[in-house]
Amino acid sequence: MSDVTLQIDGKQVAAPAGATVLDAASAAGIVIPTLCHHERLAPFGGCRLCVVELESRGQHRLVASCAHPVEPDLVVRTRSDKIDRIRKSLVELLLAHAPDSTRLKELAREYGADRDRFEPAEGFCVHCGLCVRYCAEIKKLHAVGFIDRGIRKEISFLPEIASRECAGCKECFPLCPTSYLQAAYVLVEALAFPPPPSTR
Amino acid sequence: MSRVEQRLTSRDALEQAIRTAASRRDPKKRTISTCGGTGCLACEATDVITAFRDELEKQGLTAEVEFRSTGCHGFCEKGPIVVVDPEETCYLQVTPKDVPEIVSQTIRAGKVIDRLLYVDPLTGAKSVRESDIPFYKNQKRIVFGPNRKIDPQRIEDYLAIGGYRALAKALFDLSPDEIVAEVKASKLRGRGGAGFPTGVKWEFTQKAPGDTKYLVVNCDEGDPGAYMDRSLMEGNPHSVIEGVLIGAVAVGSHEGYVYVRQEYPLAVKNLGIAIEQAEELGLLGKDILGSGFEFHLKVHRGAGAFVCGEETALLMSLEGRPGEPRPRPPYPAVRGLWGKPTNINNVETWANVPLIINEGSAAFASIGTETSKGTKIFSLVGKIANTGLVEVPMGIPLRDVIFKIGGGIPGGRKFKAMQTGGPSGGCLPEALLDLPVGFDELTKVGSMMGSGGMIVMDDATCMVDVARYFVDFLTEESCGKCVPCREGLRQMHRILTRITQGKGRQDDLAALEQLSETAVEASLCALGKTAPNPFLSTLRYFRDEYEAHINEKRCPALSCKALISYYIDPARCRACMICLKKCPTQAIDGGKKRIHVIDQAKCTNCGTCLEVCPAKFDAVRKLSGVPVPPPPPDDQRTIAGKANEP
Secondary structure, eight states, X not given: XXXXXXXXXXXXXXXXXXXXXXXXXHHTTOOOOOSXXXXXXXXXXXXXXXXXXXXXXXXEEEEETTTOBOOTTOEEESOOHHHHHHHHHHHHHXXXXXXXXXXXXXXXXHXXXXXXXXXOOSOSOOOOOHHHHIIIIISOOOOEEEESOGGGXXXXXXXXXXHHHTTTTOTTGGGOSSSHHHHHHHHHHHHHSOOOGGGO | OOOOOSOOOSHHHHHHHHHHHHHTSOTTSOEEEEEOSHHHHHTTHHHHHHHHHHHHHHTTOTTTSEEEEESOOSOGGGOSOEEEETTTEEEOSOOGGGHXXXXXXXXXXXXXXXXXXXXXXXXXXXXOBGGGSHHHHTOOOSSSGXXXXXXXXXXXXXXXXXXXXXXXXXXXXXOHHHHHHHHHHHTOBOTTSSOOBHHHHHHHHHHSSOSOOEEEEEEOOOSTXXXXXXXXXXXXXXXXXXXXXXXXXXXXXXEEEEEEETTOHHHHHHHHHHHHHHHHTTSSBSSGGGSSOOBEEEEEEEOOOGGGGSHHHHHHHHTTSOOOOOXXXXXXXXXXXGGSOEEEEEHHHHHHHHHHHHHOHHHHHTSBOSSOBSEEEEEEEESOSSOEEEEEETTOBHHIIIIIISOOOSTTOOEEEEEESSTTSOEEEGGGTTOBOOHHHHHHTXXXXXXXXXXXXXXXXXXXXXXXXHHHHHHHHOOXXXXXXXXXXXXXXXXHHHHHTTOOOTTHHHHHHHHHHHHHHHOSSHHHHHTTHHHHHHHHHHHHHHHHHHHSOOOTTSOOGGGEEEEEOTTTOOOOSHHHHHOTTOOEEEETTEEXXXXXXXXXXXXXXXXXXXXXXXXXXXXXXXXXXXXOOGGGOBOOSOTTOO
């Protein structure tokens, strides 16, 4: 595929057509923070930390760089007061769920986010969906999924599948930014398929 | 009531069918049209319809009188509505008991029954004809008007008013490019919310590479209090089907879906009947009107998620997946349903299409403002005298909609604000009432056209609480996929709730503004991007109310329960004992001839005392932000003379 030339933070960058702005930036060594992104998974666009400012045909707008395809002559800015302000808010909203997450603490340092800005929110899952999507897209097992909807959505292991597949895999564990996934797994294991007493 | 039964295999056959259907409708023949829309059905219109059928039978009039159960007429406040033609005599709030009288007096003797007519509450003047009622007189009902003339379950009725003629024109007179050009020239913009130019959208789908293309009708109307799409689908489904067919010819699609809410059983039913009848007549399916063109339309019932009104979420749901929006681009016009180019339009948008093709884009574009053309149907609800569906030309001032058509604010109260555009629209104050209705005009002042909700609020409404209410709705309806919407709205809702409970903090407004910016700028879909509007617009126009709540712990509208106290004015209390007996928590102390006093520690602010206090005494007050005066000393609590008399 032919290359598309665009400008990121003042730098001319070439990227193959069909690449995302995030891909193009990464290839050029420009770092954009992400949380729900995984290079082997389809773009999700849930955490919005990777927002960048686009200038195209005289209009400015924010888009999630992980899901936005490159276009010729696009002008992209990856940092600005507004972008930083929004990333700070997003991190603060997530810290209300998982104040001790290492990844979130790193981001908080970078963007000056205050872990107590908002009242604590229930549950330390941040709904990045990495576990669910990894299990579905890469492993094609669907052992972990979302249940319920909207603000009550949670991740949950399906005991029938998890009892069969998870013990030997656990590839999703290191993906979780908060370790809530491990907790969810331990819970379903204890309830539905506890290991025999001798191995505990 | 004969049916057109033969399959129409050519344009001539359609013209013949239209002529036959129209000729069976003698304009001089007595015709009774009873509204069978959902609003009237909720007021027992079914019984009225049955009563008419029985009475006409009983009086042997079934042959001379045409009886029709139609879709919504719009004036829901006064339903059930009955119109007798050719005189257009309009009777309101008709009950089954009135039916024999209508048949013997109006139908047989040609007399008007005075007590069933519309009475202007201000002048006392009565209107006989439906079109003379101020509610209707100031409207322009080009899309919604035909509802009254047709039984939605009979395709002949639609044919009788020239139905499917625009389709024939699209099939035989115009090329696909010409259709797209016509719709573009009409400057029709999407009626579902975003206001994107319809013709441009069609062109994207038309030009998108691929042989299989889909069309979708978005009838997932989720705004609280909005029911214009519902009433169009229930009352005139063929106008939507015809619009879709024209779109199909234009973009080269052979399959379409109507995504309609499961909660709209009558719309689902009438749409199903309409599709079946159109198929029987060869207006849907293979070789439509002998043109060789093929198009199939299927119904998909939605499960009631607000976010599925967003086009990408709707497509996900249609594919059987969770209704969550996905990033655009790629736009559905390029990659939509099952990955194929897909054009989605709202019900009302589709229903405008036959009109444009029949009358021409110039006639359509002659109505409205520079950037908003045609008419728009609004559902006018809330604190308004004439609740109902109104269709007005774009550009009409909001003031005319509220006062000329809506009849103003009931109960002698004052107008305070109007929310346009559904839950994520903005609340506009009195000072903006001269604003002309239009997509860009409304966006400019911090609100939006949305799909056409109009909620009117009076001066007893607390604007902080309104913002809290709508943010609550949107939080519940967030799909949960992206952080600014899911987490941001959750926190906004908490803060707004706190403010209405008198626990607001000095930095709360800054936090709300920060969360609003995040949601507006960074959300994945339009639900999140517009969700802060109720807060932002109330802050913009009613900031003093936020400040009163936060700084003085006072609710200026005397509405927020946690911030008000009930108090009995000792100078007005006549010790009638009514409130004392009705108080559910026995918080009122008093007795015969002994002035009543509310024990604030026991009072739960339920408001019963205020409701039951006789108007002639008017002794109960709501207080906010001021201390409750101490009760009068014991020796001054006895009322001399007879109790109960002022």
